[in-house]
Amino acid sequence: xxxxKQNSPSLSVQEGRxxxxxxxxxxxxxxxxxWYKKYPAEGPTFLISISSIKDKNEDGRFTVFLNKSxxxxxxxxxxxxxxxxxxxxxxxSAKGNTPLVFGKGTRLSVIA
Amino acid sequence: xxxxxxxxxxxxxxxxxxxxxxCSSISGHTSVYWYQQALGLGLQFLLWYDEGEERNRGNFPxxxxxxxxxxxxxxxxxxxxxxxxxxxxxxxxxxxxxxxxAFFGQGTRLTVV
Numbered sequence: 324x325x326x327x328k329q330n331s332p333s334l335s336v337q338e339g340r341x342x343x344x345x346x347x348x349x350x351x352x353x354x355x356x357x358w359y360k361k362y363p364a365e366g367p368t369f370l371i372s373i374s375s376i377k378d379k380n381e382d383g384r385f386t387v388f389l390n391k392s393x394x395x396x397x398x399x400x401x402x403x404x405x406x407x408x409x410x411x412x413x414x415x416s417a418k419g420n421t422p423l424v425f426g427k428g429t430r431l432s433v434i435a
Numbered sequence: 436x437x438x439x440x441x442x443x444x445x446x447x448x449x450x451x452x453x454x455x456x457x458c459s460s461i462s463g464h465t466s467v468y469w470y471q472q473a474l475g476l477g478l479q480f481l482l483w484y485d486e487g488e489e490r491n492r493g494n495f496p497x498x499x500x501x502x503x504x505x506x507x508x509x510x511x512x513x514x515x516x517x518x519x520x521x522x523x524x525x526x527x528x529x530x531x532x533x534x535x536x537a538f539f540g541q542g543t544r545l546t547v548v
Contacts, residue, residue: 425477427476
């Protein structure tokens with residue numbers, strides 16, 4: 324049973340446009356959500372997070388939106404740059420003895 | 436400040452052998468997590484150690500085991516290696532689980548032949 328789902332395995336966007344990566348979750352106990360970026364042959368790098376008490380968190384070109392009622396979050400990248408091309412993982416955690424649960428990732432390609 | 440470091444970066448083993456992977460966490464981080472990323476799959480949770488104790492374990496057989504040392508570094512052991520154990524093994528550390536992000540190492544690429 325996959326608790327964190329990223330239904331789009333890949334996404335292509337033109338440089339300068341907006342990239343929107345989506346993530347759905349099923350566990351209502353999740354209260355902290357994170358996005359990681361991963362380049363080939365490297366470990367995932369933390370990008371941005373959001374607590375369940377918020378519905379939006381912004382950091383430069385990156386904004387994460389959380390819709391608790393829909394159990395859905397999204398990552399917006401504006402404007403997209405070629406260096407943003409990577410695999411993006413959505414992750415979630417709940418209080419207590421539970422680890423970060425990751426989605427399968429979405430490969431973003433930003434085309435110049 | 437040094438990040439999470441893993442060794443070795445690459446490891447080739449024969450089926451049936453044992454593999455030992457090592458992870459040094461970020462100073463001040465007490466939690467260490469191990470994840471497996473097999474080809475085409477996401478990050479599958481393996482093990483979580485905090486303050487030297489195993490806190491949680493993913494859906495993996497008992498031949499996957501590990502430990503955390505007093506300095507919070509960690510070791511993952513995989514016994515009786517099978518071909519499907521070939522994957523990228525990622526270690527991450529964090530300060531407070533659930534309220535802070537985990538920082539990952541670069542991973543160990545294990546190949547079982």
